Amino acid sequence: MSSSAPHLSTTSTKWDARLWGILLTVSLVVGLDALDVSMVGVALPSIQADLGLSTSTLQWVVSGYVLTYGGLLLLGGRTADLLGRRRVFLVAVAVFALTSLLGGLVDDGGLLIATRLLKGVSAAFTAPAALSIITTTFAEGPARNKALGIFAVFGASGYSAGLVFSGLLTEVGWRWTFFLPFPVAVIALIAAMRVLPKEGPQERIGGYDLPGATTGVGAMLLLVYTVVEAPEVGWGAARTLLQFAAAAVLLTAFLTIEARSKHPLIRLGILRSGPLARANLGAAVFFGGYLGFQFLVMQYLQSVLGWSALETAMGFLPAALIVAFGSPRMVPLIMRFGTGRTIAGGVLAHLLAYVLFLAIDRDAPYLVGTLPSMVLLGIGFTLAFASFNIQATAGIPDHEQGLAGGLLNTSLQVGGAIGLAVVTAVLTANAEGETGSGALLNGFDPALYVVAAMALIGLVIALSGIRGPRPPAVEQEQGPEPEAREDREFVYAAD
Numbered sequence: 001m002s003s004s005a006p007h008l009s010t011t012s013t014k015w016d017a018r019l020w021g022i023l024l025t026v027s028l029v030v031g032l033d034a035l036d037v038s039m040v041g042v043a044l045p046s047i048q049a050d051l052g053l054s055t056s057t058l059q060w061v062v063s064g065y066v067l068t069y070g071g072l073l074l075l076g077g078r079t080a081d082l083l084g085r086r087r088v089f090l091v092a093v094a095v096f097a098l099t100s101l102l103g104g105l106v107d108d109g110g111l112l113i114a115t116r117l118l119k120g121v122s123a124a125f126t127a128p129a130a131l132s133i134i135t136t137t138f139a140e141g142p143a144r145n146k147a148l149g150i151f152a153v154f155g156a157s158g159y160s161a162g163l164v165f166s167g168l169l170t171e172v173g174w175r176w177t178f179f180l181p182f183p184v185a186v187i188a189l190i191a192a193m194r195v196l197p198k199e200g201p202q203e204r205i206g207g208y209d210l211p212g213a214t215t216g217v218g219a220m221l222l223l224v225y226t227v228v229e230a231p232e233v234g235w236g237a238a239r240t241l242l243q244f245a246a247a248a249v250l251l252t253a254f255l256t257i258e259a260r261s262k263h264p265l266i267r268l269g270i271l272r273s274g275p276l277a278r279a280n281l282g283a284a285v286f287f288g289g290y291l292g293f294q295f296l297v298m299q300y301l302q303s304v305l306g307w308s309a310l311e312t313a314m315g316f317l318p319a320a321l322i323v324a325f326g327s328p329r330m331v332p333l334i335m336r337f338g339t340g341r342t343i344a345g346g347v348l349a350h351l352l353a354y355v356l357f358l359a360i361d362r363d364a365p366y367l368v369g370t371l372p373s374m375v376l377l378g379i380g381f382t383l384a385f386a387s388f389n390i391q392a393t394a395g396i397p398d399h400e401q402g403l404a405g406g407l408l409n410t411s412l413q414v415g416g417a418i419g420l421a422v423v424t425a426v427l428t429a430n431a432e433g434e435t436g437s438g439a440l441l442n443g444f445d446p447a448l449y450v451v452a453a454m455a456l457i458g459l460v461i462a463l464s465g466i467r468g469p470r471p472p473a474v475e476q477e478q479g480p481e482p483e484a485r486e487d488r489e490f491v492y493a494a495d
Contacts, residue, residue, distance in 0.1 A: 021195035022137055023147050026130035027154040028188045029093055032181050033123040034158025035165065036065060037416070038291075041298060042166035042309045043174040050174065053109045060113045063228040063417065068120030069127075070413030071221035075213055077128030077406020078265050081399055084199040085129045085136070090192055092125035097185035104178035115178075124409075131389070131405030133196065136398045145390055146331050152386030153327035159290075159381070161320045163298065167313020212257045212265040219250035220414065227418050231425040266407075270400060275339070275465065279392035280411040282461045286347055286384060287412045288419020289454035293354055293377070295420055296427070296447055297370070315370060322378025323385075330386045339387040344462035346384025349376045351455035358448050391465075419454055423447045 015023075040047070040061055048058045080088045096119055103115040131151070138147040169176040226243040233240050258264040271277055294316075301307040301315055334342050353376035360369045392408040393401060427443035 018195060019137070021191065022197075023134065023150060025188055025191045025195055026089070026133050027151045028184070029089075029096075029126050029192075030130045030151065031154030031158040032096065032184060032188070033069075033127050034155045035162045036119060036123065036181060037069075037413075038159055038162030038294065039166045039169075039177050039180075040174075041163050041295075042302075042312055043170040043177045045302075046170055046174040046309075047112075051107070051109045051112065057109055057113075061116055064113045064116040065120040065123070066413055066417045067221065067224050067228060068117050069123045070224050070410055070417055071217060072121055072124035073128060073406045073410040073413065074220070074266060074403070075217050075406075076125035077132070077403045077409075078213075079125065080129035080132055080406075081401070081403060085133045086192075086196045086199055088125050089129040089133065089196065090189065092122045092129065093185055093189045093192060095119075095122040096126065097182055097189060100178055100180075100182040100185060104175040104182070127409045128403075128405035131393065131408070132401035135393045135396075135401040135405070140394060142331075142335070144393075145334060148389045148393075149331035149334070149386045150328060152330065152389055153324065155389075156323045156327050156381050156385040157320065161324070163294065163316045164313045164320050167309040167311075170309040212254060212261055215250050215254040215257060216265055219247050219254055220410070222247040222250065224414055224417050227421040231421055231428055235425060266403060267400065270396070270403065270407075273395065275391045275394055276396070276404065276407070278340075278461055278465045279343075279388050280407055282343060282347070282384075282458050283388045283392070283408060284411040284415025285419070285454045285458040285461070286350070286388075286415070288415040288417075288422075289350060289354070289451045289458065290377075290381070291416040291420045292423030292447070292451045292454070293350075293357075295423065296444065296451070297357070297373075300444065301370075315366065316374065318371060319374045319378035319381070322375065323382050326379070326382035327386060330382060333383075334387055334390060338466075339391040340462060340465035342383045342387040343391070344459060344466065346380040346382070346387070347455055347458040347462050349380030349383065351452060351459060353377045353380065354448060354452040354455055358445060358452065419451075423450055426450050 044058060044061065047053065047061060053061075076088070076092075099115045099119040099122065103112060103119065106112050106115065134147050134151055135144060138144040165180065166177055169180060222243060226240060226247060229243075230237075230240050255268070258266055258268050297315075298312060301312045302309075307315065330342070353373040356376065357370070357373045360373075364370075388408065393404045396404040424447075427447040429443065429446075
């Protein structure tokens with residue numbers, strides 16, 4: 001089942017209070033989803049000391065959220081398309097608020113991880129529902145690009161600001177990193193109930209693909225779980241290899257089912273869209289490298305340089321500020337140059353940030369050692385994040401916008417989980433028997449080379465979408481004729 005398109009759909013870039021309310025409400029919730037990915041990072045040592053968790057258990061405070069978030073996004077996107085975006089969004093935000101409150105109250109490590117798993121489930125449903133609400137409320141073209149640019153401000157700022165808030169709140173107490181999202185989520189829920197238009201009469205466009213959902217979600221969960229666990233168990237261990245094999249079998253079964261299903265969870269034909277495919281592949285390696293670099297630098301500042309949680313947070317502040325101030329100004333840039341070029345510029349900025357951090361003297365002061373990389377990190381995220389959202393949803397019909405949003409967010413989360421796991425494995429493998437800061441220093445450069453390699457792969461993917469000179473400005477504004485959309489789409493979306 002799918003709801004009809006919202007009655008407020010508009011092509012204008014001048015919006016009334018109701019349209020602004022819709023945009024800001026769903027953007028706020030996605031900002032919370034992003035914030036939760038990184039906000040507990042600096043607080044982990046305090047959580048471990050207070051709850052007496054082992055290192056292997058502690059990792060699930062982060063990976064538990066990423067596991068369910070990344071593994072269930074496709075199901076979340078399809079559910080939004082079938083049951084109605086408003087309904088799915090409201091229920092998921094309510095669960096997010098409740099689990100945020102419980103996470104700050106529990107005194108047991110197992111219960112804390114359970115709340116993180118549930119919160120990841122809620123995020124897996126809010127993110128694609130929110131993106132599809134925007135893409136069906138604002139018509140493709142300048143109006144949608146402006147909306148997605150603002151939407152990206154909240155998402156990108158959430159990722160960048162997570163460590164900053166984590167450091168600030170950890171100084172007060174680690175529980176506040178869990179309490180903070182609760183009142184914000186409650187406010188967003190109340191606002192959403194008031195401003196989101198109720199779905200009209202339901203139009204049958206297909207049923208549930210339960211075999212596809214089971215095998216697809218199972219493959220994704222098992223893949224992410226195996227990658228997260230592999231650094232601890234061993235990449236060559238029999239358990240790891242068997243789990244990878246099982247994930248491959250489930251994935252093969254999923255693709256076979258989807259190809260034959262009358263009402264597939266994922267219409268495989270959607271993957272033939274060049275812009276969508278590039279956006280998803282590019283976002284996966286982009287975010288994998290970003291999370292890996294973020295983890296390495298956080299460990300370096302605290303373990304090697306001896307910085308406090310607050311000092312570490314302030315170290316990341318320049319990147320967060322650039323994202324916050326730069327993202328609202330991205331739409332004109334995207335309209336002028338196209339998403340392929342802005343994504344390539346963003347990935348190149350990250351590549352330069354990683355290489356620069358490799359080249360610095362380890363004893364260099366922050367202003368000449370770490371700050372330049374942070375500036376480049378903020379510029380890169382600003383250029384690429386909004387562009388990925390626009391590129392991944394351009395030319396997709398309204399009834400599949402939830403699916404397109406789910407695919408993009410799945411790529412981000414699974415790419416982030418895999419990238420972080422690989423970087424951690426390289427870091428551990430090169431410890432050479434050392435512990436503490438010595439182990440970190442031994443594996444630091446090899447791990448940074450891996451991060452830089454991810455950025456280089458992302459740059460190649462982005463450049464593959466840039467073909468020749470830009471079309472005339474009028475086509476940038478209006479796009480090609482409808483019958484040509486499938487192949488060329490819009491210049492600012494496909495390049």
